[in-house]
Amino acid sequence: MPASTEPAGPLAAAWGALRANTPGRLAYALRLTLVCCGAGLVALWFEIPDPALVVYLGLFLNRPERTSGLMLAVVMQLFVTVVIALLVPVTALLIDTPFWRTMAMGGLSFGLMFLGSASKLRPFAPTMALITAYVLDLLGSLPGGELATRGLLYAWLFVGIPAGVSVLADLLLAPSPRRLFGGLLLARALTSAADLLDTPGDATRARFEALRREAATGTPGLLKLAGIEKALTPGSAVAYRSATAATMRILAAVDLLDRHPDADLRTALADALAPTLRAMAGILASGGYPVAIDPPCWPKVPPDLAPVLAALSEAIAGFTTTPPPLHAKPPAAKSGFFVAGAFTNPAHVEFALKVTIGAMLCYLLFALWDWPGIHTAMITCYIVGLGTAAETIEKLSLRIIGCLVGAGLGLATIVYVLPAITSITGILLVIAAGMFLASWAAAGDARISYAGFQLGFAFLLCALQGHGPGFDLSVARDRVLGVLLGTGMSYLVFTRLWPVSVxxxxxxxxxxxxxxxxxxxxxxxxxxxxxxxxxxxxxxxxxxxxxxxxxxxxxxxxxxxxxxxxxxxxxxxxxxxxxxxxxxxxxxxxxxxxxxxxxxxxxxxxxxxxxxxxxxxxxxxxxx
The missing domain is CATH 1.20.120 (Four Helix Bundle (Hemerythrin (Met), subunit A))
Known part of the structure; x- marks a missing residue:
């Protein structure tokens, strides 16, 4: 029967999401950990400044399937190349003049965050704003033009190293969109329907509804990505589109059957239908798609269920048979580079201003206090910026918890683990242990992914202080204080200045x-x-x-x-x-x-x- 519509408490929901071992989550977390370790190996081997940032960016440049991950890494690298090319001619002016360096930092931050809100560069622009602000801050501490040029090269490598490792990992290890489409979304949805029929209850109903919506919202994008990488023949593309439509009809029919008040009839229908659904899910999970499936032999049902069973039989029998179109579909309108209302909706400008104001206030604070150790406050403002005041408040506790847990792990690593580390292999094992915990949380849903990113950020800032084992607790203290300062500043700005309400x-x-x-x-x-x-x-x-x-x-x-x-x-x-x-x-x-x-x-x-x-x-x- 239907589950309650009242959501669980936030802590209970977050704990459940943290513990949930959904299919593909472990593999995704291990791949993220491998990318972070690979980026750390390259950064440590070639002594790239601030290896913690290089490793952390590896979390951003990956997706559950390979196509969007590859596209993200390539576009991100091209984007950073263009930005750095624009900075090269004005490097000398920015080094010698703090005023123009600050103005450039604020202007580029606003422009990139505006693109991150109002254009197709949404996945890349906030990270690029982070890198750009960090590089401009770094230029202020360099004494000469040659070192400044090298600093820009390092900025290119900040993205280039994790992007290159991510591309390699995606090509070798990441699943294809076709695999996730059939073997994960559709197969899991059909299995959850069989589970609901066999063991009806609030828990199975909630899981069924979640996977049904996941299939409805996720399959169009995965099919599009599969078409981009030419992984589907014309025939298989047609079959998978038909399978998506048939799956949604099957799930709708199961939903109605489970709501029927006659428990004995539901049991009889479950005995007839559940084995067929599990067999279809097994075929999809193995990489194929069901064809010529015989509908079950139905028990005698009342007239109100006869149309439901007829639609169910038709969906099963024609699972991969394309239904004839009822009318010619008009061509889809092509979307432009900017989203609708990019220059008329003030929310985009306000969002860019809020992130920039928060970051620049943090920059001015640690510059006026002559406390460069808390420069992570400025970086944090770009990481935690959200669109609405409600999201900012909701995620605040997750960010703080993630930061404190990551900092605690980092400090414990400094005190108890790093003194015994004598090689780069030991450092990589430390990175792997901490980043697996962060990756596991980041690979979950939105209720805990924020905490995972913050945990990884705080852990790396503490445990990875340079090109070898670091034991300076004051460095870890300053960096964590900077993260907390940036988080608090973002909260104040987003809830006090043009608060956006849902x-x-x-x-x-x-x-x-x-x-x-x-x-x-x-x-x-x-x-x-x-x-x-x-x-x-x-x-x-x-x-x-x-x-x-x-x-x-x-x-x-x-x-x-x-x-x-x-x-x-x-x-x-x-x-x-x-x-x-x-x-x-x-x-x-x-x-x-x-x-x-x-x-x-x-x-x-x-x-x-x-x-x-x-x-x-x-x-x-x-x-x-």
Whole structure:
């Protein structure tokens, strides 16, 4: 039966996400660890300055599958090459004049963070802003032009080393998008459907719903990436697209079967259907796709379930058979380099200003205090910058916990482990141990990935102080204090200066979701399935915004009743997705009732809504 719509507490959810050994997570964490160790080996062998930053960037330049990881590493390297080429002609001026160096740092930071919010450079620009600010700060401590030129070369290597190691690891070890598409997303979704039929309950229902939405939101992107790397023949591409649509119909049918009140009938249907679903999942997990699957022999069912079983039989029998298109699809509009509203939505400029102001305040503080050991405060501002005040508050505890755990591990390493290290091999083993813990957390979902990145950052800053074992506890202390200062500065800036609220986006998003469902109800065949998958993705984002509303600053935060009413309405909308996809009778009337209730809720704005933005907030930087 359906699981409760009330989310678990944040600590319980984070602990569950940390412990979850989802398929592919261990392999991804080990690959991240290997990349960090490889980058550390090169940086230590050639005595590159600040090897901790080189190792840390290895976490940014990888993705669960190889194609996007390769694209990220290559584009990132090209990007840093262009930026450094622009800095070379003005290096002499920036070395000798602190004023122009500071102005250049602020201007480049603003420009890159604007691109990170309003353009397709979102995955790269925040990291490039970090590197650029760090290099300009480094130029201020170099006495001559030759050393400055070498400093720019080192800045290129800061990205070049982890990017090169990441490319090699992706080519040799990372799974292909096709493998993740069939062997992970679809196979896991079908297995979870079989589990729900065999052992119904809140836990299996929650897992089923999570994997169903993961399949709906993840398969289009993986299919696109598989097409980019030419991993699919035309025939297999058609088969996998058909398999995606058929899987969503199967999952919708299983959802409706599990909601039926007759427990004996559900058991009989499970005995008939679950073995077939497991067999199909096994074929997908092995790298193939099912063909010519015979539908199960169904038990006698009441009339209300007959259409569901008919749709289920059709989806299983034609799992990889392309349904005939009902109409010619118009060509998709090509998106430009900048996102819609890049120069009219002030949120992008405000986001860039907030990150830049936080970073420059930290820079001025450690410069005025003549305390270069806390330069990590400026770097941290680029790492932890998020789009909304609610996200900033929600992730603050995770960042602090990750920082303190990483610093504790780093200090323990300095005291108890590094004195026994006598070779580069020992240092690499230390890096591997600490970065595996960080990579395991970073490979999880958003509830803990932030803590993983912060843990790795703090650990490296403490344990990797130079080209050999470092024992200076004051260096570790200063670097950790810098991380905490940068985290606190980001919190103050993002919650006090142009705070972006998610509350104002919720009711308009509900209205858009209802309109999308109406459009799906009036469509048919493949168009209905495509619109239904878009609705699932929109509902997933909407659920995230509703959960974030509880973390709004006090002057923007709505009441608990306001949040609960939207959460309940979203649950009703999600219950309509399966009958809508299978064109069940009575869906239109239920959808109209939901639309009326949504209009009624939207008529009463929440407290503080006058400061909320009316459009979706900027997305956070990649891997923040």
């Amino acid at each position: 509350t104002g986006t919720i009711d308009p998003a509900i209205a858009r979701l209802v309109a999308l469902l109406r459009q799906a109800a009036n469509a048919g065949g493949d168009a209905r399935e495509a619109l239904a998958m878009q609705a699932m993705a929109a509902a997933d984002a909407l659920r995230r915004w509703i959960d974030l509303a509880a973390f709004e600053p006090a002057r923007l935060r709505p009441s608990r009743g306001w949040i609960a009413a939207r959460r309940d309405l979203l649950a009703r909308i999600e219950r309509l997705e399966s009958p809508l996809l299978l064109a069940q009778p009575g869906t239109d009337a239920a959808l109209e009732a939901v639309a009326r209730d949504a209009d009624a809720l939207a008529a009463s704005p929440p407290p503080g809504s006058n400061t909320a933005v009316s459009s979706p907030p900027p997305q956070p930087p990649a891997a923040a």
